[in-house]
Amino acid sequence: xxxxxxxxxxxxxxxxxxxxxxxxxxxxxxxxxxxxxxxxxxxxxxxxxxxxxxxxxxxxxxxxxxxxxxxxxxxxxxxxxxxxxxxxxxxxxxxxxxxxxxxxxxxxxxxxxxxxxxxxxxxxxxxxxxxxxxxxxxxxxxxxxxxxxxxxxxxxxxxxxxxxxxxxxxxxxxxxxxxxxxxxxxxxxxxxxxxxxxxxxxxxxxxxxxxxxxxxxxxxxxxxxxxxxxxxxxxxxxxxxxxxxxxxxxxxxxxxxxxxxxxxxxxxxxxxxxxxxxxxxxxxxxxxxxxxxxxxxxxxxxxxxxxxxxxxxxxxxxxxxxxxxxxxxxxxxxxxxxxxxxx
Numbered sequence: 001x002x003x004x005x006x007x008x009x010x011x012x013x014x015x016x017x018x019x020x021x022x023x024x025x026x027x028x029x030x031x032x033x034x035x036x037x038x039x040x041x042x043x044x045x046x047x048x049x050x051x052x053x054x055x056x057x058x059x060x061x062x063x064x065x066x067x068x069x070x071x072x073x074x075x076x077x078x079x080x081x082x083x084x085x086x087x088x089x090x091x092x093x094x095x096x097x098x099x100x101x102x103x104x105x106x107x108x109x110x111x112x113x114x115x116x117x118x119x120x121x122x123x124x125x126x127x128x129x130x131x132x133x134x135x136x137x138x139x140x141x142x143x144x145x146x147x148x149x150x151x152x153x154x155x156x157x158x159x160x161x162x163x164x165x166x167x168x169x170x171x172x173x174x175x176x177x178x179x180x181x182x183x184x185x186x187x188x189x190x191x192x193x194x195x196x197x198x199x200x201x202x203x204x205x206x207x208x209x210x211x212x213x214x215x216x217x218x219x220x221x222x223x224x225x226x227x228x229x230x231x232x233x234x235x236x237x238x239x240x241x242x243x244x245x246x247x248x249x250x251x252x253x254x255x256x257x258x259x260x261x262x263x264x265x266x267x268x269x270x271x272x273x274x275x276x277x278x279x280x281x282x283x284x285x286x287x288x289x290x291x292x293x294x295x296x297x298x299x300x301x302x303x304x305x306x307x308x309x310x311x312x313x314x315x316x317x318x319x320x321x322x323x324x325x326x327x328x329x330x331x332x333x334x335x336x337x338x339x340x341x342x343x
Contacts, residue, residue, distance in 0.1 A: 038238035039295065042231045046299045049227035050075065056121065056220035059213065061113040065105045073311040074099045080308025083266050083301055093118070099315060112204065116217070122260070124221040129253030136250045228252075228300065235296040236279070239288040243279065251278035272297060 054072040066074070074096055082092035093114055100110040207214060229252045236243055255274040259267025272293055279289040 033240060035238045035240070038234050042234040042238065042296065043299055045227050045231040045234060046303075049224050049231065050079075050304075052220050052223040052227060053117075053121075056217060056224060057113060057117050059217045059220055060116045060120075060207065061100075061105060062109050065109065066100065066103045070103060070315075073315055074103070076304060076308040077312035077315065078308075080305045080312070083268075083305050083308075086263070086265055089118070102319065116204075116207065120217060121221045121224065124218060125225050125253065125256060128222065128225060128249060129257060132246050132249035132253055135246050139246070225256075231299065232275075232292070232296045235299075236284060236288070236292040238295070239292055241284055241288050241292075243282060243284055247279075247282040251275055251282065254278060266301060268301065271301075 051072065054068060054075050057071050057075060058066070058068055061071075077099065078092040078096040081095050082089055085091050096114055097107075097110050100113070101107055105113070207217070229249060232252055233243065233245070233248050236248075252275070255271040255278070256267070258274055259270045261270070264270060275293045276286070276289050279293070280286040284292070
């Protein structure tokens with residue numbers, strides 16, 4: 001299976017991305033006219049998007065569970081994993097769960113937070129794309145690619161809605177199902193699994209009943225996507241080209257919705273292969289679209305890998321220092337060994 005994924009990744013790179021880059025070589029002179037101020041602004045917007053995602057995590061976790069700087073490092077660590085492993089969402093989520101529980105977050109709360117973070121963010125992306133598509137269809141007409149992306153988005157949103165409905169409307173049944181399923185899995189405590197699901201349902205009900213908290217969560221998820229899309233817009237503007245925000249959101253939303261299919265790490269090759277021709281179709285010169293997308297992806301995809309690695313290293317070193325400091329303290333708290341009795 002690993003070899004199949006590698007071949008698919010290589011094929012996507014050879015047949016989608018490289019031909020576009022080869023065409024861009026004819027216009028490398030455009031790099032001489034690159035506006036560095038826009039590039040710096042694009043990097044800043046991308047940093048803001050990552051900060052908004054960390055704030056989303058902070059919002060859906062219990063109050064005071066983890067400090068924001070540590071959450072940002074946890075998110076960056078998992079982001080780096082998702083960028084280097086095909087279908088990296090699963091191992092990245094596993095890493096986030098481990099780091100959160102090591103930080104003192106209860107397992108059910110960590111699982112709930114990660115589930116809402118991922119699924120809620122995807123729902124917000126599809127909502128933004130849907131709004132942009134409606135406007136774009138009136139302006140540019142219908143495109144078959146719109147139907148594909150809308151179908152994938154509708155399936156994801158329907159699945160999320162169905163899970164939420166089943167959890168909230170059939171209170172005892174999900175826990176009973178998890179209990180029976182866990183009983184068939186070795187080394188899994190069915191009572192603990194059922195309790196964890198019950199805790200997740202309680203957190204979900206609490207989130208949905210707390211309108212201000214729900215609005216904040218949706219707002220931070222939207223800020224994450226919009227700041228990331230704004231970074232792409234700025235990289236295009238760095239080559240002295242402006243594009244309508246609606247057209248940008250359509251191209252951006254299409255690329256990220258289609259990248260949900262876990263073929264390559266975080267849609268590598270898929271996002272570039274969708275963004276470049278879609279932007280060109282909206283009037284951006286193809287050579288400039290290639291250079292802008294490559295610059296954006298250097299910041300959006302490649303730069304978080306070494307930064308995330310350093311964040312993970314800092315978390316590991318911090319855990320070792322805490323363990324080393326706790327060792328002498330634990331030994332100093334032990335009661336003294338009994339001495340000889342009275343004479």
